[in-house]
Amino acid sequence: MVKVKVHVTLKEGVLDPQGKAVEKALQAKDFHGVSDMRIGKYMEFTLESSQVERQVEEMCEQLLANPVIEDYRYELEEVVTS
Amino acid sequence: MVKVKVHVTLKEGVLDPQGKAVEKALQAKDFHGVSDMRIGKYMEFTLESSQVERQVEEMCEQLLANPVIEDYRYELEEVVTS
Numbered sequence: 601m602v603k604v605k606v607h608v609t610l611k612e613g614v615l616d617p618q619g620k621a622v623e624k625a626l627q628a629k630d631f632h633g634v635s636d637m638r639i640g641k642y643m644e645f646t647l648e649s650s651q652v653e654r655q656v657e658e659m660c661e662q663l664l665a666n667p668v669i670e671d672y673r674y675e676l677e678e679v680v681t682s
Numbered sequence: 683m684v685k686v687k688v689h690v691t692l693k694e695g696v697l698d699p700q701g702k703a704v705e706k707a708l709q710a711k712d713f714h715g716v717s718d719m720r721i722g723k724y725m726e727f728t729l730e731s732s733q734v735e736r737q738v739e740e741m742c743e744q745l746l747a748n749p750v751i752e753d754y755r756y757e758l759e760e761v762v763t764s
Contacts, residue, residue: 607724622725622746631741633730642689642724643704648715659713664704 601648603677604656608665609640640670646679683730685759686738690747691722722752728761 610616619637626634643664649655656674665672692698701719708716725746731737738756747754 609724609726619727623727625745626741629744631737633737634741635728637725637727640724640726642691642722643719644691644722645701645705645719646717655713655715659708659716662711663707
């Protein structure tokens with residue numbers, strides 16, 4: 601069993617209206633000096649599979665990320681079950 | 683200037699309906715062996731500030747995370763400007 605950590609982020613050059621909105625909200629609360637805010641998804645889950653990497657990549661490409669506008673990257677951690 | 687990477691995740695014990703929904707969607711697409719799916723936010727931005735850590739923590743506590751149900755953690759990377 602492995603713990604999988606996936607980051608899904610917008611591709612370079614894709615506009616991030618959510619990021620812009622959060623930047624404005626921060627400025628409205630007097631937090632200055634913030635720029636290039638990009639907001640993405642972070643997912644953690646455990647996976648039992650004989651082909652972990654292949655399954656994670658297929659899951660990302662088919663469901664967890666939108667391959668047209670998003671990139672994904674993942675890390676795997678062995679889960680030690682007592 | 684620093685690059686800030688923030689992870690906002692639901693606190694332990696807080697139900698994650700979005701995570702459950704994604705798990706079900708994965709099963710519907712014949713991806714099995716997935717459990718404990720937790721979905722959070724991942725934010726990247728650059729920050730110019732004389733008190734980076736204090737400002738990032740205040741921004742997280744006041745806007746980027748909901749302290750009642752979410753935890754946050756952050757990493758800082760020095761940005762080398764040529």
